[in-house]
Amino acid sequence: MTGTLVLLRHGNSEWNAKNLFTGWVDVDLDAKGEAEARRGGELLKESGVLPDVVHTSVLRRAIRTSEIALHITDRHWIPVKRSWRLNERHYGALQGKDKKQTLETYGEEQFMLWRRSYDVPPPPIEAGSEFAQFDDPRYALLPPEAKPKAECLKDVLVRALPYWYDEIVPDLRAGKTVLVAAHGNSLRAFVKHLDSISDEAISKLNIPTGIPLRYDLDDDLRPLKPGGEYLDPEAAKEAAAAVANQGR
């Protein structure tokens, strides 16, 4: 039996509110994000989608979103696994930069290449930058060459897929309902993989904050319904358009 996968992007963060590129910078949810996480939990509860296990990144906006949502669903007690492989894409030298200013400085084409192209990474972050993570203890066991200086979506897919196969797939194969609480771009990587979306088409896909996306999978781990199903489809459409328009 194959279980159910639920992808949940963290709620609005303090830097989403300020319109700053975030990446691996460990910012918290703002009040709106906490409310979105509660709403995410309510949607899970109303739909009867009760996670048996949760996988999160090692960033607090995803961790807190999962805790708030699971508290609402009375599933705060389920096993938790965390990995840097579920982190947001590392935004390189753009981390901490204002999206609107970046758009104005570099123009629409370059801005969108950095934000949404499959294989163009942003410029690398420098070791001394206040927004770098080279000395962060949570990545201390990563070999230096595995610590990103910047990532494009392709890089995210390469580092996220081992986690998919090694940690998430076994839970699904065991028939569990698996919650993955992560980020706009790490979840785009999983959706690209699940729905076999082309390198070109993935640039148009945006994941809204705080709205659970449910996938029921067949025995080959292919979605029964392409694109899955947002538990609040109308809100998801509107919120995804808002993500697409950031910087404008």
Ligand SMILES: O=C(O)[C@@H](CO)OP(=O)(O)O
């Ligand atoms: O700043 C970021 O880390 C991400 C997600 O908030 O931004 P974008 O949607 O522009 O890729």
